[in-house]
Amino acid sequence: MEEKIYYKSTRGGQNGISASEAILKGIAEDGGLFVPSRIPKIDLKLKDLASMNYRELAYYILSKFLVDFTEEELKYCVNNAYDNKFDTEEIAPVVKVGDSYFLELFHGPTLAFKDMALSILPYLLTTSAKKQGLEKEIVILTATSGDTGKAALEGFTNIPGIKIIVFYPQEGVSEIQKMQMITHKGKNTHVVGIKGNFDDAQSGVKKIFRDEEFLKTLEENNYVFSSANSINIGRLVPQVVYYFYVYLKLYSKGEITDGEGLNVVVPTGNFGNILAAYYAKEMGLPINKLICASNDNKVLYDFISTGVYDKGREFFTTISPSMDILISSNLERLLYVLSGEDSKIVKDLMDNLDSKGSYKINDVMRNNLKDFFGGYAFEEETKKAISDLYNKDKYIMDTHTAVAYSVNERYVKASGDNTKAVVVSTASPYKFTYAVMNSIDNKYADYNDFQLVNEMSSLLNKEEPAAIKDINKREVVHKTVCNKEDMKKAVQEYLNF
């Protein structure tokens, strides 16, 4: 018998934690992230998995990681998450455009791939709370670069025993993303704009999580914090599923043969999505290269090419705002694997990042990084990718997907690697209408985001998604804005203590 999977902190401070406890806590007490004691292997042949639908596959993959959940509990979570709130029975369809494959992860209620994990997290979390006998009210504290916020609000609204607070960078999200959040209704929700960027919001949230005195006051008021950010292992694991799904779909359609290598190209910010692809590979899925695509904030490209991670650099606000990130939190989980699960090394690197703003990995770790390729696309390249593909195939990519598409084109040219590749499509173009439509034609320069929803819908000859229909006409219900230093105060005021 193989040893049962438990969870531990990447920094060594906690060990022997059950999956439900790790999901509930969100982040380890020593500031590290929870990781499984080993990455489980699949015990069925790909051929046998190929007949499963999305829910069946999700149950199979999740049961490998979340071993303290019963079959009944997990099926309850999976079946409530992946239902008709997605606009297609396939949940994560793969689309062939020319010679390219796109894995469309934006068919959920908020039109971005965050729905893939955030539609199930509330169920995993409330089930975990029940399993752990928790009686306090859970407060979800979340920083968003634009898409997590709305997806978390959607997932947690009106779930008994939960309140949710979302911090977003006031000037760093698209108009449509902002409207999606500040018009969100739900008694247990609170949305706060901060004067700062995503990294400020994320650091602020992490700081609150580690503020012992504040946590004590919180407890006394019968609350406990948890996180909906991708630092929560309950968000990472559901993302492994769609990598299996796309591979199996391509296999079933005869596009690839059993065991054939497949490259995945992932537009990356906090490193959660691409880490899930890496976990899928470690589980036994024949992924060849993991292509990590960045925008102008190319800290990950530099890291993969040099082994040095340096956040001390200029921050750019781009047309792919969900990737405007200089501190990719989930990279810590990869460092843990690359170091041969050495939490002392990880802790040292993270201490360096805190104190000096940078760190350098050793040669062994660098060598272990060779499955990854890092690339980036500047704004003009991203726009050109959108217009080229539209003109060639009448397919409209969003700006994040276009970063990945552009990086892959350059990678293929430079490397000559002719392995088939899947571009992970992380958002609907309807979330970023201004940047997308103006990439296609600059005659749209004087239109606003909302007018361009209609224009895009006529280009595509399809009605706009219900999720954003008339969004500019909805009532703004969340008007709070605060300085980045005052996030704690904002929490306190909302919780009323």
Ligand SMILES: *Cc1c(COP(=O)(O)O)cnc(C)c1O
């Ligand atoms: C969050 C997000 C990303 C980045 O994903 P990570 O898991 O943070 O790397 C890319 N594209 C879109 C549209 C997103 O919302």
